[in-house]
Amino acid sequence: MNTWIAIGATALGCYAVKLAGLLVPAGALERPLVRRLSALLPVALLAALTAQQTFADGHALVLDARVAGLAAAALALLLRAPFLLVVAAAVVVTAGVRAMGG
Amino acid sequence: MTSAGSGLTLLQTCALSLLVFTGASQFALVGALAAGGSPLTAAAGAFFLGVRNAFYGLRLSQLLALPRAVRPFAAQWVIDETTAVALAQPTRRSTRIGFAVTGLSLYVLWNLTTLLGALGAKAIGDTDAWGLDAAGPAVFLALLAPMLKTATERAVAGLAVLLGLGLLPVLPAGVPVLVAALAAPAVLFLEGRRRHTSRNDAHENDAPEEAR
Numbered sequence: 307m308n309t310w311i312a313i314g315a316t317a318l319g320c321y322a323v324k325l326a327g328l329l330v331p332a333g334a335l336e337r338p339l340v341r342r343l344s345a346l347l348p349v350a351l352l353a354a355l356t357a358q359q360t361f362a363d364g365h366a367l368v369l370d371a372r373v374a375g376l377a378a379a380a381l382a383l384l385l386r387a388p389f390l391l392v393v394a395a396a397v398v399v400t401a402g403v404r405a406m407g408g
Numbered sequence: 409m410t411s412a413g414s415g416l417t418l419l420q421t422c423a424l425s426l427l428v429f430t431g432a433s434q435f436a437l438v439g440a441l442a443a444g445g446s447p448l449t450a451a452a453g454a455f456f457l458g459v460r461n462a463f464y465g466l467r468l469s470q471l472l473a474l475p476r477a478v479r480p481f482a483a484q485w486v487i488d489e490t491t492a493v494a495l496a497q498p499t500r501r502s503t504r505i506g507f508a509v510t511g512l513s514l515y516v517l518w519n520l521t522t523l524l525g526a527l528g529a530k531a532i533g534d535t536d537a538w539g540l541d542a543a544g545p546a547v548f549l550a551l552l553a554p555m556l557k558t559a560t561e562r563a564v565a566g567l568a569v570l571l572g573l574g575l576l577p578v579l580p581a582g583v584p585v586l587v588a589a590l591a592a593p594a595v596l597f598l599e600g601r602r603r604h605t606s607r608n609d610a611h612e613n614d615a616p617e618e619a620r
Binding site: 308309310311312313315316317319320321323324325326327328329330339341342343344345346347348349350351352353354355356357358359360361362364365366367371372375376379380383389392393395396397398399400401402404 | 591
C-alpha cells in the first residue's frame with residue numbers, strides 16, 4: 307500500500323511540473339536563479355543517489371562488489387560508451403566480482 | 409528492471425513507467441523505497457529530479473505553440489529526449505512532428521521494456537547474484553556525467569555525495585538524499601557571495617542542460 311502512495315505522489319508531482327512548464331508564462335520560471343537551481347538540483351540528487359546505492363547497505367556504509375561495478379561504469383563513461391553499455395558494464399563486473407567471492 | 413528486484417510488484421513497476429514516465433525519477437523512487445525510505449520522502453526525491461522537466465516545457469511551449477486544450481496531453485511526454493529532438497528541429501512543423509514521434513515511440517518502448525524487464529527479473533530470481541543492484545547507481549552515474557560541465561556542478565556533486573553518505577547512518581532512510589539536495593542552493597549561495605565580494609561580474613554561466 308505504501309508503495310502505491312509513493313507511486314501516486316510521484317506520478318502526480320512529476321506530471322504537475324511537466325504541465326507547469328507548458329502552462330506557466332515564461333517570466334515566472336525564467337529568472338536566472340530559478341534556472342540555475344533547477345539545473346543544479348538534479349546534479350545534487352543524482353550524485354547523492356549514486357553514492358548511496360553504491361556504498362549503502364541499510365544504514366551502514368560498505369565496500370562490496372558494487373564498487374567495482376561502478377568503477378567499470380565510470381570507465382565506460384570516460385570512453386564515451388553508449389548508455390546501455392555503461393549499465394551493462396556495471397552489472398557484469400558486479401556479478402563477476404561476486405561470483406569470484408568478492 | 410531494477411524495480412522488480414527491489415520488491416515492487418509487476419503491476420507497480422508498470423504503473424510507474426506508465427504514470428511517471430521520467431526515468432531518473434522512477435529509479436530514484438525505487439531506490440529510496442528499496443532502502444526502506446518512507447513513501448513521501450521517496451516521492452519528494454523523485455519529484456525534485458522531475459523538476460527539470462518544467463524548464464523543458466517552458467522552451468517547448470514556445471516552440472510547439474500548442475493549443476491550450478492539447479497541452480495536458482502533450483505534458484506527459486515532456487522529458488529529456490523529446491526536448492532534445494524537438495529543439496534540434498529547424499521549423500515549427502518538424503518540431504511538432506519530432507516531439508510527437510519521439511514521445512510516442514519512447515513511451516511505447518519504455519513501457520514495453522519495463523514489462524519485459526519486470527517479467528525477466530521475476531524469472532531469474534535473486535537479482536543481486538546477477539549484479540543487477542549495480543544497475544541503479546550506474547544509471548544515475550550515466551545521467552549525472554554529462555551534467556558535470558563546470559566547477560560549480562562538480563562542487564555540488566561532491567558536496568551532495570558527502571552529505572548523502574555522511575548522514576546515511578544517522579538519519580531515517582530517504583532523508584539524507586533530500587538533505588543532499590541542499591548542496592545545490594548552498595553552492596549557489598557561496599558562489600553568489602564570492603561574486604558579490606570580488607565585485608567582478610564574471611558572466612553568469614547558466615548553461616542549460618537541454619544540450620544533453
